[in-house]
Amino acid sequence: MNQTYAVAAVSAVVLATVLIGALGLRISRTTSDFYVASRTVGPGLNAAAISGEYLSAASFLGIAGLVLLQGPEMLWYPVGYTAGYLVLLVLVAAPLRRSGAYTLSDFAEARLESPQARRLASLFVVGIGWLYLLPQLQGAGLTLEILTGAPDWVGGLVVAVVVTGAVAAGGMRSITFVQAFQYWLKLTALLVPALFLVTAWWGDGAPRARFDAPAVFREHTTVTVDDTVRVDVEAPLTLTVSGRVDSTAYEQDRVTLGEGGHRIEAGTTLSFPAGAHVPERAATGGDPLGWSQPLADGRDGHQLYATYGLILATFLGTMGLPHVAVRFYTSPDGRTARRTTLVVLGLVGGFYLLPPVYGALGRIYAPELTLTGAADAAVLVLPDRVVGGTAGELLGALLAGGAFAAFLSTASGLTMSVAGVLSQDVLPSRGVRHFRLATVLAMAVPLAVSLVATNVPVADAVGLAFAVSASSFCPLLVLGIWWRRLTPPGAMAGLVVGGGAALTAVMATRAGLAPKGWAHTLMAWPALWSVPLGFLTMVAVSLATPGRVPAGTPAILARLHLPEDLAGRPRPPGQPEGAGR
Amino acid sequence: MSGATGIALAALTAAGAVLLAAGFALGRLTARRAGKDVQDLGTPVERATFHTLHTASLAAPPLRAGLTEDTARKAARRLRSLLGTEALCLTDRTAVLAWDGPGGDHHRDQVVERVAEVLGSGRGQSVRAACDEPDCPLRWAVIAPLTGEEGVLGALVAYGSRESAVLVRAATEVARWVSVQLELAELDRSRTRLIEAEIRALRAQISPHFIFNSLAAIASFVRTDPERARELLLEFADFTRYSFRRHGEFTQLADELRSIEQYLALAGARFGDRLQVTLQVAPEVLPVTLPFLCLQPLVENAVKHGLEDSRTTCRVTIAAEDAGAEAVVTIEDDGVGMEPDVLRAVLAGERPPTSGIGLSNVDERLRQVYGDDYGLVAETGVGAGMKVTVRIPKYRAGVHRDPPSPVQE
Numbered sequence: 002m003n004q005t006y007a008v009a010a011v012s013a014v015v016l017a018t019v020l021i022g023a024l025g026l027r028i029s030r031t032t033s034d035f036y037v038a039s040r041t042v043g044p045g046l047n048a049a050a051i052s053g054e055y056l057s058a059a060s061f062l063g064i065a066g067l068v069l070l071q072g073p074e075m076l077w078y079p080v081g082y083t084a085g086y087l088v089l090l091v092l093v094a095a096p097l098r099r100s101g102a103y104t105l106s107d108f109a110e111a112r113l114e115s116p117q118a119r120r121l122a123s124l125f126v127v128g129i130g131w132l133y134l135l136p137q138l139q140g141a142g143l144t145l146e147i148l149t150g151a152p153d154w155v156g157g158l159v160v161a162v163v164v165t166g167a168v169a170a171g172g173m174r175s176i177t178f179v180q181a182f183q184y185w186l187k188l189t190a191l192l193v194p195a196l197f198l199v200t201a202w203w204g205d206g207a208p209r210a211r212f213d214a215p216a217v218f219r220e221h222t223t224v225t226v227d228d229t230v231r232v233d234v235e236a237p238l239t240l241t242v243s244g245r246v247d248s249t250a251y252e253q254d255r256v257t258l259g260e261g262g263h264r265i266e267a268g269t270t271l272s273f274p275a276g277a278h279v280p281e282r283a284a285t286g287g288d289p290l291g292w293s294q295p296l297a298d299g300r301d302g303h304q305l306y307a308t309y310g311l312i313l314a315t316f317l318g319t320m321g322l323p324h325v326a327v328r329f330y331t332s333p334d335g336r337t338a339r340r341t342t343l344v345v346l347g348l349v350g351g352f353y354l355l356p357p358v359y360g361a362l363g364r365i366y367a368p369e370l371t372l373t374g375a376a377d378a379a380v381l382v383l384p385d386r387v388v389g390g391t392a393g394e395l396l397g398a399l400l401a402g403g404a405f406a407a408f409l410s411t412a413s414g415l416t417m418s419v420a421g422v423l424s425q426d427v428l429p430s431r432g433v434r435h436f437r438l439a440t441v442l443a444m445a446v447p448l449a450v451s452l453v454a455t456n457v458p459v460a461d462a463v464g465l466a467f468a469v470s471a472s473s474f475c476p477l478l479v480l481g482i483w484w485r486r487l488t489p490p491g492a493m494a495g496l497v498v499g500g501g502a503a504l505t506a507v508m509a510t511r512a513g514l515a516p517k518g519w520a521h522t523l524m525a526w527p528a529l530w531s532v533p534l535g536f537l538t539m540v541a542v543s544l545a546t547p548g549r550v551p552a553g554t555p556a557i558l559a560r561l562h563l564p565e566d567l568a569g570r571p572r573p574p575g576q577p578e579g580a581g582r
Numbered sequence: 583m584s585g586a587t588g589i590a591l592a593a594l595t596a597a598g599a600v601l602l603a604a605g606f607a608l609g610r611l612t613a614r615r616a617g618k619d620v621q622d623l624g625t626p627v628e629r630a631t632f633h634t635l636h637t638a639s640l641a642a643p644p645l646r647a648g649l650t651e652d653t654a655r656k657a658a659r660r661l662r663s664l665l666g667t668e669a670l671c672l673t674d675r676t677a678v679l680a681w682d683g684p685g686g687d688h689h690r691d692q693v694v695e696r697v698a699e700v701l702g703s704g705r706g707q708s709v710r711a712a713c714d715e716p717d718c719p720l721r722w723a724v725i726a727p728l729t730g731e732e733g734v735l736g737a738l739v740a741y742g743s744r745e746s747a748v749l750v751r752a753a754t755e756v757a758r759w760v761s762v763q764l765e766l767a768e769l770d771r772s773r774t775r776l777i778e779a780e781i782r783a784l785r786a787q788i789s790p791h792f793i794f795n796s797l798a799a800i801a802s803f804v805r806t807d808p809e810r811a812r813e814l815l816l817e818f819a820d821f822t823r824y825s826f827r828r829h830g831e832f833t834q835l836a837d838e839l840r841s842i843e844q845y846l847a848l849a850g851a852r853f854g855d856r857l858q859v860t861l862q863v864a865p866e867v868l869p870v871t872l873p874f875l876c877l878q879p880l881v882e883n884a885v886k887h888g889l890e891d892s893r894t895t896c897r898v899t900i901a902a903e904d905a906g907a908e909a910v911v912t913i914e915d916d917g918v919g920m921e922p923d924v925l926r927a928v929l930a931g932e933r934p935p936t937s938g939i940g941l942s943n944v945d946e947r948l949r950q951v952y953g954d955d956y957g958l959v960a961e962t963g964v965g966a967g968m969k970v971t972v973r974i975p976k977y978r979a980g981v982h983r984d985p986p987s988p989v990q991e
Contacts, residue, residue, distance in 0.1 A: 176904065330976060333836070
C-alpha cells in the first residue's frame with residue numbers, strides 16, 4: 002500500500018481536528034446579527050456529535066474484523082451498540098437532561114443529595130473512561146502500523162498527544178462541531194469505499210461469502226505469520242513452507258499438513274495454492290481471540306448465554322458511558338434531548354450497516370487474515386485487494402483517515418469527560434490550569450497501559466467498559482429516575498457490588514485466572530449476572546435503609562419527569578399574587 | 583508473545599490492587615491501634631467537657647435551619663443526651679414539635695397548657711408534672727423559653743424524676759444556647775432576604791435612566807425609520823419583561839444573553855456607531871444555569887466605561903466559552919479602565935460604587951451560590967480598558983433553572 006496517500010490522509014484528519022477544535026467556529030458576530038443566544042445546538046447537530054463521539058475504533062475496524070473471523074453471529078455487536086440508544090431514549094434521556102446534571106457524578110449528587118455517592122460515581126466514571134480509552138489508543142497503533150510500518154506504539158502516542166494538546170489548549174472550543182464533522186467524515190470514509198468495493202465485487206461475478214465452511218483462498222497467496230499460532234486443519238492441505246511448522250524447519254519445501262492441530266512458529270511464510278481452505282486458528286486460553294470465542298463457539302453450548310451477556314451489556318451499558326451522558330447537557334431541554342437520541346438511533350444504525358459489508362467482503366478477498374489474526378485490519382486492506390491501483394490506494398487512504406477520525410473523536414470526548422471529573426472531584430479545583438493538568442492525567446494512564454500491554458483486541462476492552470457501565474450506572478440511572486425509595490447507601494452498595502463484580506470478573510478473565518468451561522463463560526460475559534446483582538443490591542439495601550431516603554426526593558422526581566415549563570413554577574397561575582399583576 | 587504480556591500485565595494490575603487494598607487496611611488498623619495506645623486526651627473532667635461540647639456541636643446544625651418539626655426532632659435527641667434527662671420536649675408557640683424519651687403519649691397534651699404560661703411571661707419555671715400513671719418516671723418538668731429576635735419562639739421542656747436545682751440550671755443554659763442557634767438561623771434568613779432585596783434593587787436600578795434614554799432614542803427613529811423604531815420598541819418590551827420578572831433566582835445563559843443583546847440593541851440605537859459589540863458564544867454553554875441578572879450589570883458597566891471618554895468609539899467584546907465542566911464568560915471593553923486599587927475597594931464593599939450596585943453585587947451573589955473560588959476576576963488599569971471573567975460551573979447542587987417567565991405576568 003502506498004504510504005504517502007495514507008499518511009497524507011491521516012495528517013489531514015489530525016490537522017482538521019486540531020484546527021476546528023482550537024480555532025473552530027470563532028466567527029465573531031456583531032450586534033447586527035441578533036439572537037445568537039437562540040441558536041442552541043439543535044437535535045440534528047447534537048445527534049451527529051454524539052454519534053461521532055460514540056463510533057469508536059471498535060465500530061470502525063473491530064466489527065468488520067469480527068464478522069470476517071466468526072461470521073454473522075457477530076452482528077449482535079452493532080445491534081447492541083445501536084439498541085443501547087433505544088433504552089437510553091425510553092428510560093433515561095429526557096430525565097437525565099432535566100436533572101441539570103453535566104456528568105454522571107452530578108446526577109448521583111443531584112438525585113441522592115450525597116457527596117459520598119458523588120465521589121463513588123466519579124471513581125466509576127474515571128474507571129470506565131480509562132477502560133474505553135485504552136482500545137482507542139491501541140487501535141490507532143495498529144492502524145498506523147499497517148499503513149506505514151511504524152512501531153505499534155507510535156499511533157497511540159500520536160492520538161494521545163493530539164487529543165491532550167487540543168483539549169488542554171482550547172478545551173476543544175467548538176467540540177460539538179468537531180464531533181459532528183467526525184461523524185460525517187467516518188460515514189463518508191466507510192460509505193464511499195464500500196460502494197466501490199461492492200461494485201468491484203459485482204463485476205467479479207458476486208461470489209458468495211461462506212461462513213459455515215472454512216474460507217477459501219481465491220488465488221495463490223503467500224502469508225507470513227507474525228506470531229506463533231496453532232491452527233486446525235480439517236482436510237489434508239498441501240502448501241509451500243519457509244520456516245518452522247510443528248518444530249520442523251523447512252526452506253521452500255512442499256509440505257502436506259494432515260488433519261488436526263498444527264503449530265506454526267513466528268516468522269514462517271506459507272504459500273497457499275488457489276482453492277485451498279484457510280486453516281482455522283485454534284483458540285487457546287491466553288489467545289487474544291479468546292474473549293470473543295464463546296460467542297462464536299457454538300459447540301461448547303455456552304453460545305446462547307454469551308449472546309445474551311453481550312446483548313445485556315451493550316443494551317444497558319450505553320447510558321453509563323461518560324462521554325455520551327455529557328453530551329445531553331448541550332440539549333436545551335428534555336424534549337430536545339429525547340429527539341436528539343432518536344436522531345442518534347438513525348445515524349448510528351445507518352453507520353452500522355457498513356462494517357458487516359467489509360467483514361463479508363474480507364471473508365472472500367482477504368481470508369488469510371483469519372490465520373494471521375490481524376482481522377481488525379480487514380477494512381484497511383480491502384480496497385487495495387479488491388480495487389487495486391491508484392484508486393485502491395486513494396480509497397485505502399480515505400479509510401485510514403476515517404479510522405483516525407474514529408480514534409480522535411472518541412478519545413477526545415472521553416478525555417474531556419474524564420478530565421472534567423478528575424478536575425472537579427479528584428484534584429483541588431483551581432480554574433483552568435487544573436483542568437489542563439487533569440487532561441494530561443486522564444490521557445497518561447491509558448497511554449502508559451497501552452504501551453505496556455500490546456495487541457489486546459480492540460473490541461475487548463470496549464466490551465469490558467460496557468459490562469462495567471451496565472452493572473454500575475444502569476441501575477443507578479434507572480432506579481434513580483424511576484424509583485422514589487432509592488437511598489444513598491443503597492445506590493453506593495449497588496455501584497460497588499454490581500460494577501465491582503463485573504470489573505473483577507473481566508479482569509480475572511483477562512489475567513487467565515478463570516477456570517475452563519462454564520466458569521470461564523460466566524466471567525468473560527459478566528453482564529447477565531452482574532447487572533441483576535447491581536439492581537438487587539441497590540433495591541435491597543435501599544429497602545433496608547428507609548430512613549435515608551433523601552428529603553428532596555419528591556421535588557427532584559417531579560423535576561425529572563415534568564416538562565421544564567411546568568416543573569418548578571413557583572405558584573400556579575390564578576393565585577392571588579399572580580392575579581394581582 | 584503478546585497474549586502472555588497481556589496476562590502478565592492483568593495479573594500484575596490485580597496483584598497491585600490487592601496489595602494496595604491490604605496496605606490501606608493495615609495502615610488504618612495500625613493507626614487505630616496507635617490511637618488507642620497513646621491516650622493523652624486529658625483528665626476525666628476535661629474529657630467530659632469535650633464530650634459535652636461535641637454533643638452540643640452535633641445538635642447545632644439542625645437548629646441552624648430554624649425551629650420546625652423536622653429540625654426539632656433531630657435536635658431533641660442530641661439535647662436530651664446533653665442534659666441527661668428522662669424526656670425532653672421542644673415546642674413552638676402553639677404545639678409540641680418534638681418529644682424525645684418516654685411518656686410522650688399522656689404528657690403531650692398537658693405540656694401545651696404549661697408552656698402557654700411561660701410564653702406569656704417569658705420566664706422559665708419548674709413545675710410538678712401531674713401524672714396519674716404510677717410507673718411514669720416523669721415527675722418534674724423544667725420549662726425554659728426559647729427566645730429569638732422577635733420575642734419568645736417556643737419552649738424547651740426537660741422532665742426529671744425529682745425536683746433538682748441542677749436540672750433547672752442546666753435546662754436554662756441549654757435553652758439559652760438553643761436560642762443563640764435560633765437567632766443565628768434568623769440571621770441567615772435575613773441575609774438571604776437582603777440578597778433578594780438586592781436583586782430587586784438591581785431590577786429597579788435598570789429603570790429610570792435607561793428607560794428614559796431608550797425611549798428618547800426610539801423616539802428619534804419614529805419619523806426617520808419607523809420600522810426600526812418598531813423593532814426597538816419590541817426589544818424594549820422583551821428586555822423589560824425579562825429584567826422585571828418577579829420570580830426565580832436562576833436563569834439560563836441563553837436567556838441572559840438574549841436580554842444582553844436587547845440591551846445592546848437599545849444602547850446601540852442611542853450611541854450609533856460609537857458602540858461596537860462583538861459576541862462570541864459557544865453554543866454548548868447556552869443551556870448553563872446561572873444566577874439571574876449576573877451578566878447584564880457587567881455589560882452595562884462595560885458600556886458605561888467604554889463611552890465615558892466621549893470622543894472615541896468603544897468596542898465591547900462578550901465571549902462565552904466551553905471549558906470542560908465550566909463555562910467561562912468574559913466581558914471586555916477598551917474604555918477608560920480603572921485604578922486596580924479602586925476596583926478592589928469597590929469589590930470589597932469598602933467604597934460606594936460609582937455607578938449602581940453592579941460589580942460587587944454580582945461578585946457577592948456568585949460567591950454565595952458557587953463558593954469563593956468563583957468570584958469575579960477583573961483585569962484593568964487606567965486607560966487600559968477592563969476585562970471581567972466569570973466562571974460558571976455547569977452543575978452545582980441546588981442551582982436549578984426556573985421555568986421561562988410566562989408571557990402574562
